[in-house]
Amino acid sequence: MSGWDVSDADMPNIPGSPRADVPELPDGALDALLTGDLVTDEACAGLQPAAALLAALNAAPQDDELAGHARVLAEFRRRGLPARARRSARRRRRSLTSLTARAAAAAAVAATALGGVAAAAYTGALPAPAQQFAHGMIGAPSPQPSHRPGTPQPSHRPGTPQATPARTDAVGPDATGPAAFGLCTAYAHAKAHGTASQKAVAFRNLAAAAGGAAKIAAYCTAVPHPGNSQPGQPTSAPTHPAGHPSHPTGKPSSHPTPHQGRRPSSAPARH
């Protein structure tokens, strides 16, 4: 190849040749662009404006480009190495700390999610399959299509449980209608665990229906059981932990911990 010191016009224009109009770029010209030097090569002088773009391509890393570190490090720890035994105590302590933090965060999310979903479940506001599940697990009312409160606000989709019903503009279920029994159940449960928030829209409705927060208990004794023929909450006793949405903190032990040195040295042989 003779060509990068000749201009484009002087290059042979062979039809069909991929190099007909563009000569090879000398490596030195790219280096000059990368280092910010002026491109002295005449044929390549027109490339100069690209230098800023190349500089941006190689700009310092941004935070989101260094975000996957924990994941990769977990993989690094899992690989089979005799060096595992040499891990310093400092590092082990650090990983434990981060594990604990992550477990706590997971528990907090679970608590929020469970709280919101449980309230929805007790008021019968979940979609039918989810309501059926809640019925089985925590003794919430079974799903009844005719049973929907007409208000669309607390439409909890199971996939987004973080959307709690505590929005100020929410209307909440009608505490005088068929949802009353579920509300009463939820209220009793929440009160027993010290979480009966006066702010919850559903409970405010309940208080309004009862004629005041103090009268909720009396009101609820008068609310009829929805009268489904299924025997009353057989699941509440045996599968007890699930019936306590306000106590999800028992879970962190299920958090996957990266285990050490289990993989034999045959692992790296995979390609």
Add this chain to the structure above:
Amino acid sequence: MIVVDSGRTPLGAILAARRAVAAVQKRGLHRSVRGGNGNSATGGRFRCQSQAVIGEDFPAVLAAAQRGDEDAFTVLWRDGNPALLRYLKVIAPASAEDVTAETWVTVVRGLDRFRGGEDAWRAWLFTTARRRAVDAGRRRSRRPESPAAEVGDGHWPAAADAAEVVLENLATRAAIAAVASLPPLQADVVMLRVVAGLDTETVARLVGRSPGAVRVAVHRGLRRLARIMTEAGVTR
């Protein structure tokens, strides 16, 4: 720091590796481009922002990582990951994050068997990334619809303070989008030469073309990029 060793590696080597890792961590990874012609860093309009390199400490850092040192591995990862991500955003834009993660899984599992210097290391990283992208059939096969739209006028700074502003997040993203708008081979080789920092021969092996074809493709790609920049209002 107490390092308990099983006896295979001399303590001095371990301490040297520790020092090397600490030095790299302290210094930061960015240095001037390799193979530059000496007067590079200050001569041009744009301060050099070359691909990251670990440099002379690389052998010690690699050895420490192969012994299981997490700090050393972190140095390798911080050096390689941003470039890998940027490369994959060009050749496999829909799944760049996933392919990057898969690449590191492969690299971690093969780490013990790797032998070579930093150039070979980077070649291995990007070969793996490219293979992962191709394997999964997620490699970009056609050009995006309107490249120019992604690099609108507003994205490019005026020439006066270009050197500073061009370093910002937006500029990097715009630059990646601009390269992604090139025909696939041009985009591939430009990223491998510029961001991965591989030499022409290595890139040629990687993409299965002759070195001459790679130089032509780089040249074509840079011409288009220069045109995009000119149209976007950045003049020299």
